[in-house]
Amino acid sequence: MKHSSKLASSFRIVGLAVALVSALPTFVAADDIISQIVARCPAQPRTYAQVTDYLRQLSGASSRVKLQVIGYSHRRRPLLLVTVTDPDSPAAQKMRLFIIARQHGNEPAGTTATLGLVEHFAHAPSALEQAVLKHLEIIAVPVANPDGAVAHQRRNAAGVDLNRDWQQASQPETQALQAAVYAYQPHAIMDLHELPAHSSRASYQQNFVETIGTNGQLPAPLSAYTGAISKNISLWMTRYSYGLNVFYDYPGDSLKLCHRYLGLYQGFPTFLCEVKPGAGRSLRYRAGFHILAAIVVANYLIHNPAAPRPAGPRVMQVAEAADKQTPVRQRLPQPVATGGPGQVQPITVALQTEPTTDSDGNQRMQIMTQVDGGSDFAFVTIAAGGVTRVLTNQRLYHYSLDLNMLPPGECPIVARAHDTSGRMVATQQLTLTVPTAGGTLGR
Numbered sequence: 001m002k003h004s005s006k007l008a009s010s011f012r013i014v015g016l017a018v019a020l021v022s023a024l025p026t027f028v029a030a031d032d033i034i035s036q037i038v039a040r041c042p043a044q045p046r047t048y049a050q051v052t053d054y055l056r057q058l059s060g061a062s063s064r065v066k067l068q069v070i071g072y073s074h075r076r077r078p079l080l081l082v083t084v085t086d087p088d089s090p091a092a093q094k095m096r097l098f099i100i101a102r103q104h105g106n107e108p109a110g111t112t113a114t115l116g117l118v119e120h121f122a123h124a125p126s127a128l129e130q131a132v133l134k135h136l137e138i139i140a141v142p143v144a145n146p147d148g149a150v151a152h153q154r155r156n157a158a159g160v161d162l163n164r165d166w167q168q169a170s171q172p173e174t175q176a177l178q179a180a181v182y183a184y185q186p187h188a189i190m191d192l193h194e195l196p197a198h199s200s201r202a203s204y205q206q207n208f209v210e211t212i213g214t215n216g217q218l219p220a221p222l223s224a225y226t227g228a229i230s231k232n233i234s235l236w237m238t239r240y241s242y243g244l245n246v247f248y249d250y251p252g253d254s255l256k257l258c259h260r261y262l263g264l265y266q267g268f269p270t271f272l273c274e275v276k277p278g279a280g281r282s283l284r285y286r287a288g289f290h291i292l293a294a295i296v297v298a299n300y301l302i303h304n305p306a307a308p309r310p311a312g313p314r315v316m317q318v319a320e321a322a323d324k325q326t327p328v329r330q331r332l333p334q335p336v337a338t339g340g341p342g343q344v345q346p347i348t349v350a351l352q353t354e355p356t357t358d359s360d361g362n363q364r365m366q367i368m369t370q371v372d373g374g375s376d377f378a379f380v381t382i383a384a385g386g387v388t389r390v391l392t393n394q395r396l397y398h399y400s401l402d403l404n405m406l407p408p409g410e411c412p413i414v415a416r417a418h419d420t421s422g423r424m425v426a427t428q429q430l431t432l433t434v435p436t437a438g439g440t441l442g443r
């Protein structure tokens with residue numbers, strides 16, 4: 001409960017961010033949008049039957065809400081897709097945010113968050129929400145794994161981890177989800193999860209977001225878009241007292257996972273959101289993490305509209321067999337400016353490294369960053385070998401670098417401190433010597 005008052009006050013800030021939408025001048029009145037959504041979330045997860053009943057009730061009660069069946073699970077339970085938008089506003093002027101929740105049946109926070117968002121915008125209680133819905137369509141699959149949700153298990157009824165099935169698309173659930181994503185051509189995709197308490201990797205023991213990184217192999221506009229959004233998420237999470245690491249995906253990472261397949265391979269801006277359960281973190285607190293992330297992404301989309309595209313046919317099709325040779329497709333018409341160099345501030349950055357071996361026997365380098373000074377300091381990014389690996393607002397601003405990811409030889413490690421506008425304000429570099437297999441670490 002100690003989180004609730006802090007959340008209630010800090011959630012007001014996101015409302016103010018939404019208020020900055022220049023085309024939508026009336027937003028200040030609704031400056032507590034997120035606390036409203038969180039407060040109306042149930043304290044305990046709804047059952048699958050309650051979720052479907054509730055969605056049907058919402059779609060019956062609001063012309064903004066449409067419900068459709070996009071497929072069926074192994075046990076023939078319907079896969080429900082819900083949309084919320086202003087039906088009278090032209091589709092061409094809307095940004096489309098596609099939310100996938102609960103691929104893992106035992107992770108209810110994403111479902112709770114999604115229903116909270118849908119309910120809130122279905123009622124559209126103020127001019128803020130009404131104006132937002134003229135520019136935004138929320139498309140959501142609140143329960144991507146109905147059989148797993150009913151059985152309280154991670155996998156689907158066939159025993160398959162759906163979030164490892166995106167490249168193969170062997171399951172009816174993943175096939176239906178892919179067809180829906182391709183039909184809607186969203187401007188951003190979020191995949192909502194809860195990080196298991198027993199997570200083995202140190203990096204995964206805290207809340208995190210994973211998205212497309214920046215390097216020469218990835219389309220620059222896509223990287224610019226996901227990079228700017230990830231900074232926005234980090235800044236807002238910091239203000240709302242959520243610790244967060246952002247990890248970046250690069251070609252060569254496994255494409256079995258939803259956000260990587262749709263991001264690295266299909267070229268959509270994707271965001272995996274993992275909130276940490278346990279330690280007394282309530283369902284509302286965990287759902288609040290996802291709600292906050294979704295509102296920040298939606299807010300960014302509205303502020304940074306890509307050139308309008310035709311709405312396109314919305315005919316569901318069976319997912320096409322993936323052509324493994326197709327390069328990442330570029331779906332974002334415009335790169336987004338992420339700000340120039342920041343003002344000079346008395347911030348210093350110190351870097352430390354420590355070699356370790358993880359439980360899988362991989363050689364790793366623990367990279368710790370110490371930041372001193374600067375009241376405006378917000379977060380650190382750490383780059384290895386020229387690409388950013390993590391963005392973190394959590395001391396010790398740490399990253400566990402898998403040395404197998406790097407070629408042997410000299411490798412620059414760069415830590416950069418950023419201010420609350422996302423601008424880089426201080427930097428520090430050192431050089432690691434990455435050994436050949438079996439060699440000794442140096443720097």
Ligand SMILES: [Zn+2]
Nearest residue numbers: 104107193194
């Ligand atoms: Zn999960």
